Amino acid sequence: MLAIGYKNPLPIADDNSLVDIDLPRPAPTGRDLLVEIKAISVNPVDTRVRASAKPDGDGWKVLGWDAAGIVVEAGPEATLFKPGDEVFYAGSITQPGTYAEFHVVDERIVGRKPTTLGWAESAALPLTAITAWETLFDRLHVKGRAVPGAAPAILIIGGAGGVGSIAIQLARKLTDLTVIATASRPETKAWATDLGAHPVVDHSKPLAKEVASFDIGAPAFVFSTTNTEQHLAGIVELIAPQGRFALIDDPAALDINPFKRKSVSVPWEFMFTRSMFGTADIAEQGALLGEVSRLVDDGTIRTTMAENFGPINAANLKRAHALIESGKARGKIALEGF
Secondary structure: OEEEEEOOOOOOOOOOOOEEEEOOOOOOOOOEEEEEEEEEEEOHHHHHHHHHOOOOOOOOEOOOOEEEEEEEEEOOOOOOOOOOOEEEEOOOOOOOOOOEOEEEEEHHHEEEOOOOOOHHHHHOOHHHHHHHHHHHHHHOOOOOOOOOOOEEEEEEEOOOOHHHHHHHHHHHHHOOOEEEEEOOOHHHHHHHHHHOOOOEEOOOOOHHHHHHOOOOOOEEEEEEOOOHHHHHHHHHHHOOOOOEEEEOOOOOOOOOHHHHHHOOEOOEOOOOHHHHHOOOOOOHHHHHHHHHHHHHHOOOOOOOEEEEOOOOOHHHHHHHHHHHHHOOOOOEEEEEOO
């Protein structure tokens, strides 16, 4: 089967950073599904792994986690899907990735593809939707656990990114919170506003002052999707006492001691935790994606795909990685077909 991989971690401009290769077609076992990949999307985690992780032994490292495709074979213990079913999912970081014609995935982390979206539009959603959903509802508990005296509001830092783009929609449509998003360029401010952010503030300026200018009050929740280390002092200043602050990125250093005087809770979100550790609730991700699919099909939320880079090949994936690494991407970049 066709695939895209690498032998050594390299800068994306290097000819060998991602190359077109041929690999054996995998076979499903246990509760696995074999999926024919129709579309994928690219996430910042793809670029970070490419820049740092080596393949096992003398093999190829195949990246990619978001995918939409058709089940072509089910393992002997699989019961949730059958050949011919159209699915979407974000896979497991411990397994070979979706930059390939065929991919094996545990059925418990798979959802039925939205019927109202095409392949690329569907592939843009899984990883970021899981991340945003788990952050909002499992880590921050934005529904049902109010913060006394705080403004019923959430600040989403990085509102035009992949995770921010779906988090804005979920928070706006499924909660009563005022949704404050950050963006710094005219096109990203417009994108975040169109997705439903109430005010959009400029994260290139002092964050606490920007939020205070809207006279909303100290928000109960802060969700940082990027550059947390850069914004930490502002978050400490602006968040309400007893508020909750969640992050998903990887700061080089994170001193959370300043939050102590406000008794702020600080959970981290990593959407691969359930699949990596085979947690007892691993099937929650499949159920979550089923709900996302329903919300798309009934018009509550929409795809976050901003660009379709064309066929799945090394050249187009290198373009996608380069754009993400530039820090100028908005929404999600998808690729479709081989």
